[in-house]
Amino acid sequence: MVERHTGLSIFCHVVLLIGAAVVCMPLYFAFVAGSLTVGEVQQVPFPLVPGGHFVENTVLAWNEGQFSRLYVNSLIVTVGIVVGKLAVSLIAGFAVTYFRFPFRMTAFWLIFVSLMLPVEVRIIPTYEAVADAGGPLRSLFDAIGLTGFVADTTGYQLDAALQWNMINSYGGLILPLIASASATFLFRQFFLTVPDELCEAAKLDGAGPLKFFWDVLLPLSRANIAALSIILFLYGWNQYLWPLLFTTEKAMSTAMIGLKDLIPVADAQPAWNIAMAASFFVMAPPALVILLMQRWFTKGLVDSSK
């Protein structure tokens, strides 16, 4: 800041305080509602101070929604998305920047094209792809006549072996969400800024590509990996549409869908206290991640989208 203006300074503080208040208001009221009994939550006017039943409601919500199971599912899916996407993107980014091979640009373009279509616009066909993951292979083998050949010669039904239904499976929840190359593109951008001398030196020392990748490139990418993990964690945990579609069994559902099931609908008892208590523990993991890792996260966010 160049000079001081008391008036402006006060105005700015007021704006920020109002902003912070508006951000916190829904969370505060959710907390108040979560600490009341069903009777109290329906009174007019709505109480402004919390009651004493928060822990009780939380426990009730946790058991009623079978959240022990859903939480584990959410964690598996989230970690799967973070680890899977990072691993796949790191090696693919490494391949397109550090290797000369035929069809290198074709591979790059295939990856680049996938940046353009968000998964939300392919709802139905992606659902089909998950419901029948073996389908493409079956049609391929049919087309080249392999199915008939194998059936004729060995009696083995390839078709039957290729029935993979990934609905209600972790694979079905994880893989479609990894299927975008945004992270690959990001790592490519980063690898391009790594000085060439490092690779030269590694080669002179007799290191192969994998050793160079593991001992030089990975340690250098630590900051990018950390920032991206945070963003992917939030992305994975907060998924809503895909768990809604790909899980028909309650036991395979995620915490987010469990919360949705607790929202009171018309004609039911308005148990908003239970729903609000549940919303707290469903949003807790990503909120903690943000609060604890804020510096890395903002850096990652601002860098990654540029």
Added chain:
Amino acid sequence: MPANNAIMTKNEGAVKRPGLPLRRSLSSLVGTSEAGLKASHFRRPWLAAGLLAPQLLILLFFFFIPTWKALSLAFVQVDPFGGTMIFVGLENFTTLFSSPEYRDSAILTLWFTVVQCIATLVIAGLLAFATDNVMRGRAIYKGVILLPYAIAPAISGVLWAFLFNPTVGPLAQMLHELGLAWDPNRRPFDALLLVSVAAIWKHVCYDYIFLVAAFLAVPASVMEAAAIDGARPVRRFLTVTLPMAAPTIFFLIVMNFVYGLFETFGIIDTVTRGGPAGSTNTLVYKVYQDGFRQLDLGSSAAQSVILMAIAVLFTFLQFRAVERKVNYQV
């Protein structure tokens, strides 16, 4: 910002081939035939293939094949009991465009997205301006305002659905006390307003972080020069900071549109489920409704294809914003 400069490193930008404008702008983004290859590299084609295989296989199964299916389904009619498909050409599209329901949904989506985009940007801009001009407590303000980023759209929907619930919601009670007939379950405009508020609340933090970064990046020397010329803070903000942040603002407009169009599914599904009377049935929600509820696959696929076209357009705009941003860095 290393990630930034890499897009236009010298060896990539230098070779420009004449061609279609589209192709040229793409080439400048990703480089020409051998661009993006490190000067010091390896020649082990099989190892490279092995490293690329997981990415390409996942893309093939969960990106290319579904995209291809969406494209091909858009031109056929599927009989709901399975099996038969008839090629109908553009019929799915003409039916869509002549259906008042689809037109309403498109207009609604545009309205929702534009309002959400402008409101988010203005609120975030005001907050970022204020953050730029305070000394004390900056980190705390930033930390609090960033919080909604951690919260899923679906949860944002649940929270606001509660606050504005016509019987128990504290804010709805206040509105009723003011004599306003508030009921998002019956009144279409109320429902749309509720969804918009939840969407804006959730997204302001995103624009805010980018704007704070952009405002901070304005060189102090430029600000001092403007101050010496007698420009007071508000004037400096309008004539110096805002123009210098223009690329970021353009980028955010694009991102807000993408958010409004595609990522608000969770909010709509938890708050209104497209109702009442289709008043919050945005284009993405309609794809889901028509495909999963009504099992009208052809129409749903045609809608997907239209959304794909929009998504591709926005991706181009987004990359243009990146390009501009690079040019602005003197």
